[in-house]
Amino acid sequence: MKRILILTAGFGEGHNSAARGVRDALARVGTDQVQVEMRDLFPETYGGFNDLVRRTYLAVINQWPRSWGYMYDWLDGIRNFDQRFARFSRLKAHLARLLEQFKPDIVVSTFPPYPYLLRQIQGIYHRSKSVVVITDALTVNAIWYQCPADYFFPPNEQSADVLRRARVPDSKIKVVGFPVSPKFADLAEAPSLRADAQRVRIAYVINAAKRRAPELVRKLTELDVDLTVTVGSDERLRRRVEKAIGNGKLDIVGWTDEMPRLLCRSHILIGKAGGATVQETIAAGCPMIVNHVVSGQEEGNARLIAQTKSGTIAVEPDEVVDQIRRAFANGGELWQQWAGNIARLSRPRAALDLAEFLLSI
16 A cells, blocks of 8 residues: 655645645545545644744735745745755654654655655655645746655646756656646536526635725625625624625625635636635636735736736726626627636646556656
């Protein structure tokens, strides 16, 4: 039986989303051939301090998104990641114990520091194969590919070109797409959920720019559309949205595991350019209006949507509403272009393809 260890971290949803996608796909295609363990070693190692750092990081990127760009650029210029991560002695010791206990054949990392620590622990023996799943698009930070992994999985060919320019051997680069939930593959094989829509369906996922969110929701309810707004577990945000809409009609959704279905039935997604959000909307073939971009790591995600004309970027609430009107003017001519373009990017089977590769090596 093959043992596969998946390592993730809670610093951005893209890492966890990719890890869950790989885990769930292995559960489908591996059956009794594989034993899978998925772990986030940061809270296990650092406890409450990690939670403080994580919440600070999320506050910075959501409230002051441009400021993170300076840190991102600084990281991209570092060339001695091995030396820097050697200082994470407690994390390395925890990983060493896990490796000794679980004895994985393959370690899949969806967060960049792990492959460096893995190499330092295993030395020249390389008992486990190291696989890196990259969650950035286009603007791929050097921290992802300067590690000595066996294979790298960038989310698309444009991102793979960044690795090739950095002289990563092409034999190590595997492009299957971002490993979204296998549910997207199921929905892709079913009849279109948009086909029965009587009106335009808009999904607004609020996970950033929360101060402006009630204003945007109010303006969206003035359009002749079916609107669904997700607020996660933020009850304060839910109350603010409910107050803002007055007599307007919409569906407000808290935490849900039905995002694949929501995206597959929607005509447009409004949301931040996070790795998970952008890749899931691509998998669903749902054009996107990006209304929040964290400098550095999310710029590539936003550019992917804009450059492929799979949607657009619109930060201010009035601008978002104007773009929706443009998209559905003239019989929805612009939306049809967006939908056709994003459909060509869509790889809803990515996690299953990645899982099958892992079982083959």
